[in-house]
Amino acid sequence: MEKHRKISSTCFGAFVLALLFSPLAFAEDGPAAQPVTVAADASSSSAPAQAQPSTASDPNDVWHFALAPYLWFAGMHGTVGARGYDASVHASFGDIFSYLNMGIMVAAEPRYKKFSTPVDFIWMKLSDDKSLPFQIGPTNIKTKINEDLLTPKVAYRLVDGKMIKVDGNFGIRYFHLGTTLTFVPGTYVSPQYQSANWVDVVSGARIQAALSPKMKVTILGDAGAGGADLDYQIGAFLGYKVKKNVDLQAGWRYLAVNYRPKSTFVYDVDTSGLLIGATIALK
Secondary structure (H helix, E strand, O other), rough: OOHHHHHHHHHHHHHHHHHHOOOOOOOOOOOOOOEEEEOOOOOOOOOOOOEOOOOOOHHOOOOEEEEEEEEEEEEEEEEEEOOEEEEEEEEEEHHHHOOOOOEEEEEEEEEEEEEEEEEEEEEEEEEEEEEEOOOOOOOEEEEEEEEEEEEEEEEEEEEOOOOOOEEEEEEEEEEEEEEEEEEOOOOOOOOOOEEEEEEEEEEEEEEEEEOOOOEEEEEEEEEEOOOOOOOEEEEEEEEEEEEOEEEEEEEEEEEEEEEEEOOEEEEEEEEEEEEEEEEEEEO
């Protein structure tokens, strides 16, 4: 799995670089002509006309703020561990509702000119009632994982064309995870719980391409490490404008994390699934 993740991360990096440096990405429109006001002296028709600069304000000279609540219906597969006991977990998209996997997610992005500070917060519960233990003994394990993920970043708009926009970003991803392993059928092993906190440094890009005046596609991703050996995500979403300041989105998100510290806590899991949400421009 580690080799597969490194190959996926390398391919993602090459994909982002190819898009960033493609002729399409940098085919920006030239600056729009600024209107001028010509003032003539009414008392002298021979006086030369004076060009006055336009007083129209630039919409980018003010702060903009967007809020994006969303739901991520995420399945998972990989390896988790607590207190020296490891289990193989697998919960497909079809298991999400039967296991009542749920969460609260919201993203926000203040922007001024080409700079922005996007923030993403996820609280999510993941579970698998049929995890397989690696140790000899129990035949089945119920796994429950509570996750808090906070990802603040600083971003800069590299390309700001009418048809395509590209933001490069850099920041951290903070993890707080708690894992509970309950062994069934009843054995001498009591439920085991262990938690972990760590921070990864991540960098990536977001690419937005307009398909029509009301429809656009967004591709995003980042990768990094720190507390984890590897941490990366990829997402692709289709957005549709239903109001002047409201866009609806639907797409797919994939997050892979390999956290194997010297302690007995293990979290080597790929999380992926359908994402739906809305972006509301508040200003």
